[in-house]
Amino acid sequence: MLTETATPGDEPQRSAAPLAGPDGDDPEHRSLTARFPSSPRGAQLARRRAVRWMEGRGHSPMSDASCAVALVVGELAANAIQHGRVSGREFGLRLTLDRAAALLRVEVDDAASSKRLPATAPPSYPEGESGRGLLLVDVLAVRWGWTPRRPLGKTVWAEVSLNGTENGTDETTLGPNPV
Numbered sequence: 001m002l003t004e005t006a007t008p009g010d011e012p013q014r015s016a017a018p019l020a021g022p023d024g025d026d027p028e029h030r031s032l033t034a035r036f037p038s039s040p041r042g043a044q045l046a047r048r049r050a051v052r053w054m055e056g057r058g059h060s061p062m063s064d065a066s067c068a069v070a071l072v073v074g075e076l077a078a079n080a081i082q083h084g085r086v087s088g089r090e091f092g093l094r095l096t097l098d099r100a101a102a103l104l105r106v107e108v109d110d111a112a113s114s115k116r117l118p119a120t121a122p123p124s125y126p127e128g129e130s131g132r133g134l135l136l137v138d139v140l141a142v143r144w145g146w147t148p149r150r151p152l153g154k155t156v157w158a159e160v161s162l163n164g165t166e167n168g169t170d171e172t173t174l175g176p177n178p179v
Contacts, residue, residue, distance in 0.1 A: 043077035075133035076108035084110030
């Protein structure tokens, strides 16, 4: 059911370029790195921060690109909180823009090393109240996967295409309130 995923060793390598700037943006405005409390409020803050960051890169909050990124960030953050939470630890968010490829890479890290992503949908799907988050990510992302973090934890990543939504010029939206 879940397609286009990658496991450790299959994912693209991320740049080792250091970030600079007090707000997490690098000098060329291609990245954002932030940490949030492992709580529902933290997931909400991460989603809002991602939408504001996208707006600063020319994608209006109501654009398809911004709405897709908001949904992916929200789902990955919710999973980090629900399944990867370790008491006293925050989760991390990193957004990296690749303008040449028209892709935005979303990375969410948590501190739980022992919990891995499911290879298939949960047994409660489609009738259950949960279990659809990674299906949404699968639909919205070009590809996604996870990597282990050292010394502990994991990073779940997804690459969202920005094609057709450059500079927030698209008029189609995914809903009335993406934030």
